[in-house]
Amino acid sequence: MIIPYNLLITVYYLCYCCLLPFFLLAGKPRRKILNRLGIIRARRHKIWIHAVSGGEAVLSKTILKLLGTDDAFITTMSDNGYETLERIYAGSRVEYSYLCLDFFPAVFTLARRISSSFFLCLEHDSWPNLLRCLRRNGCQLFLLNAFIKKNDLDIFRRFPGIFDFIHKPYHGLLAQNPDTAELFKSITRLEVKAFGNLKYASVPSAQKIKFPAAKKIIICAGSTHDREEKIIIDAASSLLKKHACLLIIAPRHSRCRELSSLLSTLPYRWKLFSEKRTEAADIILCDQNGLLCSLYKACDISIVGGSFIDTRGGHNILEPGYFGKPVIYGNFMVNYSELTGELEKKKMAFRCSAAELGRTIEKLASSKTLREKCGQGLRKKIITEQKKLSNLKKVIGAD
Incomplete structure (x- = not known):
C-alpha cells in the first residue's frame, strides 16, 4: 500500500x-x-x-x-x-x-x-x-x-x-x-x-466586568454568526419587552456595522459595549475583541453561537462552563459531540432548536436554583477532568 x-x-x-x-x-x-x-x-x-x-x-x-x-x-x-x-x-x-x-x-x-x-x-x-x-x-x-x-x-x-x-x-x-x-x-x-x-x-482568562443592570438576568450570546442574532433576540423577546433581562451579543468576527443596522430596526434599547454608559440598555453589542470569556464570567445564562445554523458546527461550550454558567446551544452543535452527549444526559447543558430556545431561556431565567445547579455541575465536571489530565506527561513517558 x-x-x-x-x-x-x-x-x-x-x-x-x-x-x-x-x-x-x-x-x-x-x-x-x-x-x-x-x-x-x-x-x-x-x-x-x-x-x-x-x-x-x-x-x-x-x-x-x-x-x-x-x-x-x-x-x-x-x-x-x-x-x-x-x-x-x-x-x-x-x-x-x-x-x-x-x-x-x-x-x-x-x-x-x-x-x-x-x-x-x-x-x-x-x-x-x-x-x-x-x-x-x-x-x-x-x-x-x-x-x-x-x-x-x-x-x-x-x-x-x-x-x-x-x-x-x-x-x-x-x-x-x-x-x-x-x-x-x-x-x-x-x-x-x-x-x-x-x-x-x-483555563480561560477573564477580567471582571460589572454591568449596571444588576437586578436583571444577564444573558450572553457568544460567537454568534449571521442569522443567529435575530434568532436569539426573538427567543428572548418576552424578557426584553418586560426589561427583565440584559442581552449581550458578542458576534464572531467584526460584524458590528451589520448588527447595528439590525438592532436599529428593533423596538429595544441598545448600546455598543465601548459606549460604557449602558444603564438603560436592553441589548449590548460587544464591539471589542478578546472579551468573550469576561462576558461569559459576568452573565447568568450563556448561549453558544455557531450552533443554530447548519454551516458552523458550534463553538466552545467549555468557556462559559468553566465559570459555572448554564450553557445553551443549538441542534447544529457537532464540533463538541464527544462532550455534549454526556453533558445533556446529566442535564449540565441544554440543546434546543431555534423554536425551543425561548422556552429554555425562560426556564433558566425563572429559576436561580436551576441555573446554579447546571452551571456548578458543569464546572465541577471540568475541574474533575482537569485533574485527570494533569498526568499527561507520565502517560506519554515524558517525565
Whole structure:
C-alpha cells in the first residue's frame, strides 16, 4: 500500500511545484508555499505538536503547559491555525510553521532536522511518510484527543487495513472518552487508551466586568454568526419587552456595522459595549475583541453561537462552563459531540432548536436554583477532568 501512496504523493508534489506561479499570482502567502514544499527553518526541539487548524493550535498551549516545557515545534495545515500560532507564540521560544506535503524527501529532511523525542498529533490528520520517518528516528508518537467521525468509521470498517496503514507508527492513541476508545478498538490493533478530552484542561482568562443592570438576568450570546442574532433576540423577546433581562451579543468576527443596522430596526434599547454608559440598555453589542470569556464570567445564562445554523458546527461550550454558567446551544452543535452527549444526559447543558430556545431561556431565567445547579455541575465536571489530565506527561513517558 505504501508504494501506490508514494506514487500519488509524488505526482501531487510535482503538480504543486508546477502551479507555484499561479499560487503566487493568486496572492497565497509565500511562507505557506515554501513550507508546503518542505522549505522550513527550524532548530531541534524535544516536542513536535501537529495542530490541524485554529482550535488545535489553541489546544497546543494547554499541552505544553501540562508537559511543563516550551521546547516545541508546532505545525499546522490551515491559515487560521498559522494565524493562531502567531498570536499565541509570537516572541516565545516555540517555533511554528505550515506542515510540508507528505513527500518522502521533504518529510525525511524535516524529521532529521527537528530530531524531536515526542510527536503529538492532535485529534486527527496523520501523514504516513512523516510518521514512519519519525519512528525510524526513535521518536515516540501519540495521537492525542483522538476521536473519529461516523463517516470515517464507516469507511475504515468497509476497507479494513487502511486505518492501520495510516496510523501504524503511533505508539499509542489517547481517545477522548471510553466510548470513542471502543470504536477505535473495533478497527485497529494499536494500543488505545481512554485518556480524556484535553479541551477540559484549557483555563480561560477573564477580567471582571460589572454591568449596571444588576437586578436583571444577564444573558450572553457568544460567537454568534449571521442569522443567529435575530434568532436569539426573538427567543428572548418576552424578557426584553418586560426589561427583565440584559442581552449581550458578542458576534464572531467584526460584524458590528451589520448588527447595528439590525438592532436599529428593533423596538429595544441598545448600546455598543465601548459606549460604557449602558444603564438603560436592553441589548449590548460587544464591539471589542478578546472579551468573550469576561462576558461569559459576568452573565447568568450563556448561549453558544455557531450552533443554530447548519454551516458552523458550534463553538466552545467549555468557556462559559468553566465559570459555572448554564450553557445553551443549538441542534447544529457537532464540533463538541464527544462532550455534549454526556453533558445533556446529566442535564449540565441544554440543546434546543431555534423554536425551543425561548422556552429554555425562560426556564433558566425563572429559576436561580436551576441555573446554579447546571452551571456548578458543569464546572465541577471540568475541574474533575482537569485533574485527570494533569498526568499527561507520565502517560506519554515524558517525565
